[in-house]
Amino acid sequence: MDFSEEQLKRYSRHIILPEVGGKGQKKISEAKVLMVGAGGLGCPVGYYLAAAGVGTIAIVDNDEVELSNLQRQIAHSVKTLGVNKAESAKQTFESLNPDVNVVTIKERLNSKNVKDLFKDYDIIVDGTDNFPTRYLINDACVMLKKPLVSGAILRFEGQVTTILPHEGHCYRCLFEEPPPPGLVPSCQEAGVLGVLPGVIGALQATEVLKLILGKGKPLSGYLLIYDALGVNFRKVKVPKNKDCAVCGDNPTITELTDLPEEYCSI
Template identity: 80%
Template sequence: MEFTEDQIQRYSRHIILAEVGGKGQKKLLSAKVLMVGAGGLGCPAGFYLAAAGVGTIAIVDDDRVELSNLQRQIAHSTKTLGMLKADSAKQTFESLNPDVNVVAIKGRLNKDNILDIIRDYDIVVDGSDNFPTRYLVNDACVFLKKPLVSGAILRFEGQVTTVLPGDGHCYRCLFEVPPPPGLVPSCQEAGVLGVLPGVIGSLQAMEVLKLILGKGQPLKNSLLIYDALRANFRKVKVPKNPECPVCSEHPSITELQDYDAGYCQL
């Protein structure tokens, strides 16, 4: 493909980077990224991926925009209250950048549909707000060997990690099973400062761009922890667990499972 003059202007700050160039920009334009959730994390992550010219962005979300979302979910607006989040985000991202094809998937991932949904995408971004989905997405990405950029937030603290199946840790190497329902409070119960998902979702978008471009070091075998109140980033090592139930050589989990929805869902 050849760039149009508009594209040359739109992506000029990418093209002049040695690590990107026209070739890197073309990789971005032909990349296909699937985002789980168009909430606190998915909004900023998707916003930046769209701005960067990631050519295909799928958004899986079955929720509708509520007023209480707007303190942090910046792809939605007062004008899209009540709209499905996948549609609201699609509208926002496509108006930011008409080069981007946003696929709105209005539904919920489960063990029966997830493999077919993520199969066609290069990278998965998890911005989900509950443990059943988080583990389902991890296991499905391990099975399909899809890179996964996972983010999580609560109150004033956030985490990001990048799972490269076959080449590093997975989410279960870090936390083998979901915590029991009720142990970890949800944002609904505990609150979250609205900028926090902006920081973490942006870090997720940065990880995605690095993976597409093949530049830098992804957060493989590591977890980046951001403490907003102390303005502190910590990177901790996460070795691959040789006994991991899903990504080790002798996994005990060989098929997908839907955890009981006893978990609070926002």
């Protein structure tokens, strides 16, 4: 563990924690995390992971920064309007912490590229805003046995869960199939309080760091639901479903497929 004097200062509050120490900080610096989406959730997740010194952060996003994003997507700015979101976030994260290597993947995730993109990373973070991608990420993580930290937000409510494939539940154990197109409104249609992804993203980043350090209990087997208006955190138990189509005893989904496009309109 050879830290530079600068790193000793930067990570001093981590190093003095018994659960982190120099050894834990070294694990953080060697970790490789891939985030899908540099939007409301991806921005705070990446921001805190970069601050923590996560060695490699890959960001998958093929969208560009718009003015309507800046109410909640804190890694972007008026200076990066029109810039690819992965690229914009990379500039922010690397200026916060030059120790971090940010890899930009300016593609839309699909059944053909997902396994190849995920295979070199230790932990996957879902910060997407649509069901087809959410299910695709879940299924790919189950098949590759990659830990997945998933977050979702709408209006004043958010959810977080950690999926440790085959150890605990997966997204399909929780919701077998995506809801029909149009049933669940998008943030674009229903709105979202700008700070909400900050709360949920910070919880996701915490889960990622715990997984890297191997400390504490991950949110595997639970869904944490945050209600901002009522100030309630509810931790709901989610059993692993032995008949789950992807992680059950006799899986029926053994290959990845893309859901029809109309799902993407949400």
